[in-house]
Amino acid sequence: MIVPMNVVLGLSALLFAIGAFGFLARRNIILMFISVEIMLTAINISLAGFSQHHGNLRGQVLALFVIAIAAAEAGIGLGLLIAKNRNKSGTDVSDLIKLKW
Amino acid sequence: MGFDLATTAFYYMAGASVTSAILAVTRKSPVHCMLWVLALFMHVAGIFLILNAEFLAAVQVIVYAGAILIFYLFIVMLLDLAGEETRPRFGKHWPLAVVAGIFCIIVALLAQVEPRIAEDLSSANLAQVGEQLFGPFALPFEIISLVLLTAIIGAVVLARRRSAES
Numbered sequence: 001m002i003v004p005m006n007v008v009l010g011l012s013a014l015l016f017a018i019g020a021f022g023f024l025a026r027r028n029i030i031l032m033f034i035s036v037e038i039m040l041t042a043i044n045i046s047l048a049g050f051s052q053h054h055g056n057l058r059g060q061v062l063a064l065f066v067i068a069i070a071a072a073e074a075g076i077g078l079g080l081l082i083a084k085n086r087n088k089s090g091t092d093v094s095d096l097i098k099l100k101w
Numbered sequence: 102m103g104f105d106l107a108t109t110a111f112y113y114m115a116g117a118s119v120t121s122a123i124l125a126v127t128r129k130s131p132v133h134c135m136l137w138v139l140a141l142f143m144h145v146a147g148i149f150l151i152l153n154a155e156f157l158a159a160v161q162v163i164v165y166a167g168a169i170l171i172f173y174l175f176i177v178m179l180l181d182l183a184g185e186e187t188r189p190r191f192g193k194h195w196p197l198a199v200v201a202g203i204f205c206i207i208v209a210l211l212a213q214v215e216p217r218i219a220e221d222l223s224s225a226n227l228a229q230v231g232e233q234l235f236g237p238f239a240l241p242f243e244i245i246s247l248v249l250l251t252a253i254i255g256a257v258v259l260a261r262r263r264s265a266e267s
Contacts, residue, residue, distance in 0.1 A: 003108070003111050003151060003152065005214040006213055006214060007111075007115075008152070009209060009212060009213075009214065010209070010210070011115045011118070011119070011148075012209070013205065013206050013208075013209030013210065014119050014206065015118065015119065015122055016205055016209065017202035017203065017205040017206045017209075018119070018122040018123055018126055018202065019122070019126070020198075020201055020202050020205050021126060021198045021199060021201065021202035022125070022126030024194075024195075024197070024198035024201055024202075025126070025191045025192060025194070025195040025198035025199075026126065026190065026191065026192075027188070027189070027190070027191065027192050028131060028190070030131055030173065030176060030177055030180075031126070031131060031134055033173070034125065034134060034135070034138055034173060035126055037138065037165075037169065038122055038125065038126070038138065038141065041141070041142065041145050041165070044145070044149075044157070044161075045145060045148060045149075045152075048148075048149055048152045048154040048157055049152055051152070051154065052152050052153055052154075053214065057226075057229050057230055057233050058233070060154050060156065060157050060226075060230060060233075061230065061233045061234060061238050063154070063157055064156075064157065064160060064230075064234070065241065065245055067160055067161070067164055067165065068245045068248065068249055069245075069248070070165070070169065071164065071168070071169055071249065071252070072248055072249055072251075072252035073252075074169050074172055074173065075172075075252045075253060075255070075256040076252050076255050076256055076259070078172065078173070078176045078256070079255065079256035079257075079258075079259035079260040080259055081176065081180070082176070082179075082180075082259070082260040083259045083260060085180055086262075089180075091180060092188060094192065
């Protein structure tokens with residue numbers, strides 16, 4: 001069965017929008033990272049859909065690279081979070097206002 | 102057309118993943134959010150299966166749900182988050198975030214694709230992905246391993262406990 005490409009794109013857009021909303025609205029920095037992961041997953045869905053749409057595998061290979069980048073981003077981001085937590089406890093981004101004008 | 106099991110399964114997976122994504126960004130407790138994201142990732146793996154991406158589905162379950170999400174859960178439990186649940190979950194600007202999300206949907210809905218008949222991808226997906234990865238994509242594959250190595254070293258350097266002498 002071939003799922004219509006527009007349906008896959010719509011699902012991907014919906015998930016991306018939910019992730020973008022979560023990234024902008026949440027104040028817990030871990031949940032902001034998780035929202036980024038939701039957005040990357042949405043991108044992977046549309047890459048797999050395009051791969052099926054065009055009948056070659058480049059989209060799936062690109063999605064693998066996106067997963068690798070997501071893993072790298074999670075490692076660096078959470079390492080930074082641990083380093084920051086050593087100086088100032090808490091995960092609320094509204095406490096990080098030193099650069100605020 | 103009639104009843105098609107794969108189509109029904111796809112729309113179930115789509116609905117369930119959107120629902121669990123919404124719950125994941127709106128629940129109060131970080132651990133509950135993580136569990137909803139786990140549900141989302143499992144349903145997305147099902148969507149990959151229906152889209153003929155078997156290898157991607159396996160990687161989604163093993164790497165995303167198995168490694169990355171557990172990593173996040175470890176961090177949630179490692180950091181002392183007492184009192185975190187009593188704070189408001191959204192910033193005061195959250196209506197602007199809703200507007201940004203709707204804008205994303207509108208931009209994506211502008212992109213419509215002509216339907217076309219593609220050749221079937223379903224046979225021997227893993228072997229074909231392997232040929233792609235070690236054939237035309239060999240150089241990016243090696244570079245991504247370097248990126249991961251850099252990320253590992255960076256995470257260790259960042260999270261290391263600095264001793265008093267430095």
